Amino acid sequence: MDLSKKEFIESIKNRNIGETEFLQAVSEVAETIIPYVKENPKYRNTKILERIAEPERVIIFRVPWLNDKGEVEVNRGFRVQMNSSIGPYKGGLRFHKSVNLSVLKFLAFEQIFKNSLTGLPMGAGKGGSDFDPKGKSDNEVMKFCQSFMTELYRHVGADIDIPAGDIGVGNREIGYLFGQYKRIKGEFTGVLTGKGSEWGGSQIRPEATGYGLIYFVEEILKLKKESLKHKKIVISGAGNVAQFAAEKCIELGAQVLTMSDSDGYIYDAEGITIEKLNFIKKLKNQNRGRIQEYANEYNCAFVEGKKPWEIACDIALPNATQNELNEADAKVLVKNGCYCIAEGANMPCTPEAIAVFNQNKVFYAPGKAANAGGVAVSGLEMSQNSLRYTWSREKVDKKLKGIMKDIHKVCVKYGKEENGFINYEKGANIGGFVKIAEAMLAQGLV
Known part of the structure; x- marks a missing residue:
C-alpha cells in the first residue's frame, strides 16, 4: 500500500462525504492495518484495504405502511452487502430513528472483522430502517415488517444474505419478517437468524x-x-x-x-x-x-x-x-x-x-x-438450519465459549506488544483482516 494513513483516510473521506460514523470505523482499523500491510509485501500494491472499505452492494428502498389511524407512513429501508469473500452476507437489521447509510456502513464494516474472527464461514452485511418500533402497536410493527420484507426478500436468501436482529429488531420483528418471506417465497429456509426456538431458532441465541x-x-x-x-x-x-x-x-x-x-x-x-x-x-x-x-x-x-x-x-x-x-x-x-x-x-x-x-x-x-458471540451463535443457527436439526442449550453454549476463547487467542497472537501488554484493538483488527485479505487475494480481483 503506497498511501500513508493520512492519505488513505482522506481518500475514504472524499468518497463518503458526511458519513462520520463510517469514517470513524475505517480510520480506527486503518491505524493498525496500514502499518501491517506495509510490513507484509504480499498485501502491498493490491489496494486490499481500499477494496474492503468499499461495499459490494448498497440497496436503499421505500417502505410505505399503514398506521392504526389509517394514515400512510413512509420510512426508508437499507441493506449494505459489504463483503462475501468468506461466506454469504451476515449481519443484523436495526430499526431506530438514528439509522442512516453512514451508521449501517460503519456497522457492516465492523461486521467484516467480527465475522472473520469467529472462524465461521460468514461474510458481512448490515441493514435496517429509520422506523422506530418504540410506541408502536404490534399491528403497526407487523405492517411495517411485512412492507419492509416485501422489498428485501429479493435481495436475501439462505445462501446469499442472512439478516438477524439488532437494536429495535427482536423476536417479534424477526417473526413478522420471516412470516412475510415465507409467504412470498413459499419456502421454509434459514433466511433469518434469531428465530424462535420452536420454528428454526437456536438455543441461547438471545443470550x-x-x-x-x-x-x-x-x-x-x-x-x-x-x-x-x-x-x-x-x-x-x-x-x-x-x-x-x-x-x-x-x-x-x-x-x-x-x-x-x-x-x-x-x-x-x-x-x-x-x-x-x-x-x-x-x-x-x-x-x-x-x-x-x-x-x-x-x-x-x-x-x-x-x-x-x-x-x-x-x-x-x-x-x-x-x-x-x-x-x-x-x-x-x-x-x-x-x-x-x-x-x-x-x-x-x-x-x-x-x-x-x-x-x-x-x-x-x-x-x-x-461482542462477536451474537453473530457466532447466528452462524451456529445457520448450521442447524442446514442440518434440519437443533442442538441442546449445553452444546451451543460450549461451542460459543470455545469460539470466544479462539477469538481471544487470535487477539493475543496479533496484539501482543514488546512490553508484554496485549493491545486487543490491534489484535482484533489484524486477526480479522488476515483471513479476509487471504480470501480476497485467492479469488482474484474482487
Missing part, C-alpha cells in the same frame, strides 16, 4: 452476545490469574446484551452495580441480584418501561441524564450504543481504578477514549472481538 462478552472478559482476567468473583461491574444499557451480560456476571459471582437507558442510570450499591434482574427484564421486554422504575422499586439511586462511567469499578461494559463513552469518561474510569473495558455495543468508545485506555495500559476489548 449469546451478553454471554460471549463475559466469556471474553474471563479470558482477559485469566492473563492476570483472576476471575470475575467479587469484581465490581458497571454496565450501560438495559436491553438484550446488557441483561444477559449482567446475568452471566451475577452467575459467576461478580457485583453488577449499574444499568441504564436514555433517561439515565440506576446505581445499586448492594448489587443487582438475579431477582432484581428479572424485574428489569420484565420492565424492559414486556412493559416497555423506563429504568427509573427499578430505582423506585428497590430504593436505590437514579441519576438522570447521565451515563454510569463515574461509578468506581473494576470492569466497565458499554452495552448501549456508539460513542457513548468519551475521553472525559475514560479518564474518570481510569482514575477510579477500572482496568478492563469490554464493548458489548458496536463502537461505544470514542477514539479519544480508546487512546486514554491504551496510554494507561488498561485492557480494552473492542466490540468486533468482545
